[in-house]
Amino acid sequence: MEHSISTLRPQFPAQSASLLGKLGIxxxxxxAADPSITPKPKIFDEFALTDRVGIVSGANRGLGLEMALACCEAGARVVYCFDLPETPSDEWVACRDYVAKLGNNSRLEYFSATVTDQEALWKKAEEIGDKEGRMDFxxxxxGILRSHIDCLEYPAKEFRDV
Structure with missing residues (x-):
């Protein structure tokens, strides 16, 4: 059954704006209004980070490292991983080597930093932006989550320290 867009959704404006064309609904x-249209997935192109440069704090391990890795898989040129230890963990090194093998020219860089030192972080972000020619995300x-306590049972006082 053919429908026109105006009969299917007459009172609502378009919900997506993309250089890639119409998305989603x-x-x-x-x-639905034009049976000659062949649907093609486009949404992942909207989330692509092709040639982007970013920083992820807490990225020596855990969720921060997972997010940094995901950004590289999404095409980021480089993700700078900020964390407390002076040198990166073996887990971080394994992820850096993995990213190098992705074949999409992404890379992970490590920088020891204390996220509570705002001035130092701003300075480092500015240095990265100058070096890379951009800063996108x-x-x-x-955060410091102690491994001996389940996060759902974390005492309020200790949770504030996270």
């Missing part, structure tokens, strides 16, 4: 409604993932 708008694309589905257009395809920052992910705040730093």
């Amino acid at each position: 708008e694309a589905a409604l257009e395809a 920052c992910v705040a993932a730093a």
